[in-house]
Amino acid sequence: MSKNNRFSYFILIIFTVILGILSRKIDGIPNFFGDILYAVMVYFGMCFLFPNYDQKKAIILALLFCYCIEFLQLYRAQWIVSIRKTTLGHYALGQGFLWSDLVYYSIGVVFASIFCVFTLKKTIH
Template structure:
């Protein structure tokens, strides 16, 4: 069961990354959609790495990581600006700091941690 969950989390992460990249290239997709997807990807990444963690601990760890990445956008040293100029750096660290991003990170982690918890609990009862 453990390996199966890890594989499912890996597939979810890859899918979320692809959806996120595609959403950046479609006009009319609100910018908060990307922040929410970033948080979902981080949440499932934390689940993938620490699958035995409970859902609350995973959600808190994912939020801390998301918030650190968001606040890193405020740091404007030359070396980080060079990273942000690359495609991968731009995708990984974002464009800039907005307080609303913290709200969307929180919503993404909250919603998907609840969904994950209910699906895992449902499957464990069957």
């Protein structure tokens, strides 16, 4: 992968974070939209961090990361609950486990990978 693509992923991550935060601040946008954007950001992050991985590995890593974060919400130790009460902790770790979030994460990762095929020419090997 070229440095240009890596920079593109960095810009996409920043743009996605901004959209995700705005989606939580604007009335009328369903909460699941933020979950989809979270997964999109994680996929772009995997592509940024592991530029030599093919698309299948990036998809698997992004889904595993998102699913682990979701299942981690079942863990209710006081120290992690305190982190979740902060703004950044809430955005990064969420508040409560929902099976539907796993579906939204899957949609986000698939959308991001398709977006990359058409814009950054990153194809499934």
